[in-house]
Amino acid sequence: xxxxxxxxxxxAAGVSRALVSLVMRxxxxxxxxxxxxxxxxxxxxxxxxxxxxxxxxxxxxxxxxVMVSDLRNAFFADxxxxxxxxxxxxxxxxxxxxxxxxxxxxxxxxxxxxxFRPGGIILLSPVLPASAIRDAAERCPxxxxxxxxxxxxxxxxxxxxxxxxxxxxxxxxxxxxxxIVHLDGGAAFAAPPRRKGYTAAxxxxxxEPMVIPSEHTDEAGAxxxxxxxxxxxxxxxxxxLVCGNDFNAVGAMSALAEAGLRVPEDVxxxxxxNTSLAALRHVSLTTIDQPRTNIGRLAVDALTxxxxxxxxxxxxxxxxxxxxxxxxxxxxxx
Numbered sequence: 001x002x003x004x005x006x007x008x009x010x011x012a013a014g015v016s017r018a019l020v021s022l023v024m025r026x027x028x029x030x031x032x033x034x035x036x037x038x039x040x041x042x043x044x045x046x047x048x049x050x051x052x053x054x055x056x057x058x059x060x061x062x063x064x065x066v067m068v069s070d071l072r073n074a075f076f077a078d079x080x081x082x083x084x085x086x087x088x089x090x091x092x093x094x095x096x097x098x099x100x101x102x103x104x105x106x107x108x109x110x111x112x113x114x115x116f117r118p119g120g121i122i123l124l125s126p127v128l129p130a131s132a133i134r135d136a137a138e139r140c141p142x143x144x145x146x147x148x149x150x151x152x153x154x155x156x157x158x159x160x161x162x163x164x165x166x167x168x169x170x171x172x173x174x175x176x177x178x179x180i181v182h183l184d185g186g187a188a189f190a191a192p193p194r195r196k197g198y199t200a201a202x203x204x205x206x207x208e209p210m211v212i213p214s215e216h217t218d219e220a221g222a223x224x225x226x227x228x229x230x231x232x233x234x235x236x237x238x239x240x241l242v243c244g245n246d247f248n249a250v251g252a253m254s255a256l257a258e259a260g261l262r263v264p265e266d267v268x269x270x271x272x273x274n275t276s277l278a279a280l281r282h283v284s285l286t287t288i289d290q291p292r293t294n295i296g297r298l299a300v301d302a303l304t305x306x307x308x309x310x311x312x313x314x315x316x317x318x319x320x321x322x323x324x325x326x327x328x329x330x331x332x333x334x
Contacts, residue, residue: 063092066095073275074246081292081293083299086296087300092300097109099127120303120307122300153314161321164321166197180242185214195211243270268330270288271285279326289322294319
């Protein structure tokens with residue numbers, strides 16, 4: 001069976017194709033009687049407007065392209081959920097793809113989204129060079145999530161990573177920890193603020209900071225713990241880890257368990273993001289909460305302001321994180 005067309009709906013309703021087009025665009029120029037006839041014919045035929053065709057035929061598109069950095073990270077799923085809620089309210093449609101944390105693949109994914117001629121693009125923690133983002137912003141509005149930018153045609157939505165990492169250190173120091181190590185987020189653009197916040201907090205307490213290179217993945221968290229096991233003896237092993245994100249923390253917990261170390265009895269763990277993974281009962285991860293769905297909503301709101309209100313000045317949204325205490329932190333044994 002072929003997909004029903006606008007011409008098929010027009011024939012079934014006994015009206016012109018132009019009138020069907022007006023109905024599909026919710027034009028006020030159509031009488032209620034004819035509108036009902038067209039919508040009934042469309043329902044009978046199973047006709048649905050083709051989003052891309054509607055985009056190509058109009059100067060203003062309701063399509064929003066969304067590129068997700070890492071589909072395995074539950075943080076992005078929560079952000080997209082907030083974006084979807086806001087998009088539905090604004091009458092926008094989302095198209096998603098991923099670059100899988102590769103600059104080359106992200107460039108291809110971005111070009112694929114731009115081929116739809118979207119009204120705007122939202123990039124979730126991209127590793128793309130700034131030049132590629134600037135080029136995209138010349139073609140449509142762009143919003144960055146979990147990445148800063150000085151490009152005036154690009155809006156940004158971030159949490160305050162320095163504050164979040166400091167909250168983790170404050171919590172652990174209050175419990176009595178002194179040997180606190182940070183597992184870094186590597187190339188992720190959210191990593192430097194969190195590293196800076198951790199280091200500044202440690203120095204504020206006159207403690208020696210130690211940063212272990214890692215990434216925002218579970219494999220990297222496990223690898224970082226194995227490196228620590230090679231560096232320290234059992235008597236000098238860190239009593240607490242501030243991990244780059246929740247995914248990283250789960251990998252660290254797994255490697256600690258393999259080594260016979262208990263969480264939190266032997267080592268306390270703090271994650272970052274407060275994803276759905278962290279809240280699972282058997283994980284119960286102490287973590288830093290980013291208001292993930294709110295971040296998604298703010299990204300769509302920023303895009304809508306550019307599209308429909310004509311705003312040209314850049315928006316820089318920075319949200320305050322908070323500490324969520326669960327079962328992976330406790331006072332050190334000594």
